[in-house]
Amino acid sequence: DIQMTQSPSSLSASVGDRVTITCRASQGIRNDLTWYQQKPGKAPKRLIYGASTLQPGVPSRFSGGGSGTEFTLTISSLQPEDFATYYCLQHINYPLVSFGGGTRVETK
C-alpha cells in the first residue's frame, strides 16, 4: 500500500502570506496526485489534479508541483476563504487511492 505523508499537519498564517504544504509518497507515483480543500461540515473540493493542473474555477493563487515522491501545494497570497484543511490524494493505481493525513491552515 502507498502511504501519503503530509506536512505540516497544521500551520498558522495571516492573510497575504505565502503558504506551502508538502505531501510525500512512500513510493513513486509519477504525477498521479490530486489536492483537495475541505471546509468544516462540507465535502472536499478538488483544487489541483495531475499534480499541477488547476481545476477550472480555482483561483490562480493555488499552484501545485512535484512528481515521483514529493509534491507541494502553494497558496501564493492567502485569502480569508482559504482557511481550511487540505488533503493530497494519490491515485497511481486508480481506483485504489489513498489520502494524506491533511494540513489544517489556521489564522495566526
Next chain:
Amino acid sequence: QVQLVESGGGVVQPGRSLRLSCVVSGYTFNRYGMHWVRQAPGKGLEWVTFISYDGSDKYYVDSVKGRFTISRDNSKNTVYLQMNSLRTEDTAVYYCALMSPFDYWGQGTLVTVSS
C-alpha cells in the same frame, strides 16, 4: 445540476448492520465508477471502497474487507454501501463521490457505532 444525496446513516450498536444509499442525478450515472470515502470525527479522509460503472469490479480498504459490500443499481441511479459487523472505529461521516474524471461529492451521512 449534479446532485449526490446520501441517506441511511444513524446510530447503531457494535456488531449490527446498516445500509447507506447514494442517489445521483444530473449526469449519466451508468458511465462512471463510484467511491465511498469516510471521515471519522475530527480526523482525515479515508477512502473506503469503489465500484466500477457496471458493478463488475469492486475494491475495498483492508479494514472493511469482508464486512462492507458496495453495490449499485443503474436503473435507480443509486450506489449502496452495506455495512455489517460494525465497529466503533467505523463511526464517521460517509461520502459517496465520483472522483474521476469529475469531482462530485455528496453532503455525507453520519454513522455512529456505539453501545
